Amino acid sequence: MPALYILDIPEFEPILRTARIAGMAEEELDGYVKVSTAAPEIVLERRHTDVRPAVWFAALTGGLEGRIVRFDFDVLHLAEGVRP
Amino acid sequence: MTEPRPDGGLRMGGVDHIALVTWEPAATCDFYTRVLGLPLVHAITATGWLKEDFPDFVHFFFELGKGNYLAFFYFFGLPEEEPPGDLMHRSRHLAFHVDTEEEMLAWRERIKSHGVRVTHPMQHELLESIYFDDPNGIQLEITRPLRPFGDVDARDAELTLMALADVAGKPDATVQDMWRRKAEIVRTHAGRENG
Numbered sequence: 001m002p003a004l005y006i007l008d009i010p011e012f013e014p015i016l017r018t019a020r021i022a023g024m025a026e027e028e029l030d031g032y033v034k035v036s037t038a039a040p041e042i043v044l045e046r047r048h049t050d051v052r053p054a055v056w057f058a059a060l061t062g063g064l065e066g067r068i069v070r071f072d073f074d075v076l077h078l079a080e081g082v083r084p
Numbered sequence: 085m086t087e088p089r090p091d092g093g094l095r096m097g098g099v100d101h102i103a104l105v106t107w108e109p110a111a112t113c114d115f116y117t118r119v120l121g122l123p124l125v126h127a128i129t130a131t132g133w134l135k136e137d138f139p140d141f142v143h144f145f146f147e148l149g150k151g152n153y154l155a156f157f158y159f160f161g162l163p164e165e166e167p168p169g170d171l172m173h174r175s176r177h178l179a180f181h182v183d184t185e186e187e188m189l190a191w192r193e194r195i196k197s198h199g200v201r202v203t204h205p206m207q208h209e210l211l212e213s214i215y216f217d218d219p220n221g222i223q224l225e226i227t228r229p230l231r232p233f234g235d236v237d238a239r240d241a242e243l244t245l246m247a248l249a250d251v252a253g254k255p256d257a258t259v260q261d262m263w264r265r266k267a268e269i270v271r272t273h274a275g276r277e278n279g
Contacts, residue, residue: 005267007240010231011209029274031236034267054208061244063267068260082264 002066002078003036004059005029014049015059021048032062041069042078101145101153102178104222105165109142109158111219119198120180122146122154132159154178167221179213179225188214188228210237243269 006016008031019035020026024042027034036042046056059076060068067084070077089095106112116122126145132138139159146154168176182188188205192214195202202216213227247266251257 003267005270007236009234009236009240029270031239032270032274034271052207054206058209060263061240061266063247063265063270064260064263065267 001036001038001040002042002064002080003034004042004064004076004078005032005034005062006059007032007062011051011055012059012062014051015044015056018044018048036065040080042066042076044076046074046076098150099152101155103143103155103157104178104220106156106158106220107162107164108219109144109156112156113144115200115219116146116154119195119200120146122148125153148180173221173223177215177223177225179227182226182228184228185212188212188226191226243273 004019006012006019008016016026016033016035019042022037022044024035024037027036044059049056051059053073056073056076057071060071064078066078066080067082068077069079069084087095113124117124123146124144125147128143129141130143131140139162141160142158144156144158148154167173182191185205192202192205195214195216200216202214205212205214207230210230210233211227212230213225215223215225218224244262244266246269247262250265251261254261
């Protein structure tokens with residue numbers, strides 16, 4: 001299962017909220033929230049978060065599990081495994 | 085005297101000066117005094133006594149306030165360096181601090197009024213900034229905080245630099261490798277600190 005680790009600061013709160021609305025599982029990790037799903041992929045869209053690009057492109061600063069399939073202005077797409 | 089740290093250790097008392105090199109001393113002095121309003125407070129002129137191939141020089145200082153100075157060297161007879169590429173130009177820069185958005189925007193108007201090209205404000209994660217170049221092509225920034233740095237930021241920075249140290253320098257290391265390592269470090273530390 002892929003996961004992203006969201007640093008618990010106000011700037012990333014909209015990203016966490018978007019993951020929450022999408023029904024993803026959350027795990028508190030002392031200043032970070034690990035967000036994951038039972039599905040083999042995570043897809044977040046920036047338009048749902050309404051964060052500015054500098055914040056969006058820093059969204060993985062807390063860490064990730066899996067691999068990045070796509071990470072551009074519009075979409076953050078993670079999948080399981082290290083290699084395609 | 086610089087106030088000691090709570091643990092009694094040594095602490096730096098801020099920046100005294102940063103020294104840069106100019107091949108355009110007149111334009112540099114005009115820019116920093118007239119456009120940015122920094123007083124010229126000191127200039128030393130000397131032969132290059134430090135070592136044999138050290139050129140004769142002028143070293144002049146502008147006052148930034150709060151005990152901080154911006155200094156330039158002018159070296160006689162030194163061939164001008166090639167300008168840096170775009171990435172190094174953007175990366176090696178000097179950022180001046182203001183407290184508020186109003187001050188940042190007022191500076192933007194002032195810089196524009198002197199015919200200097202200046203960017204629109206750009207919001208980063210915790211800072212908002214405008215950018216412009218001095219007559220030497222050195223990138224300058226005026227930045228204001230969007231919020232103060234907190235303990236959570238400092239702790240995260242520590243874990244990030246641990247992750248970076250683990251991957252940097254490895255062949256073909258990517259930011260993705262660092263983020264994977266960061267997640268491992270976050271998990272380890274959360275387990276440790278929660279008992």
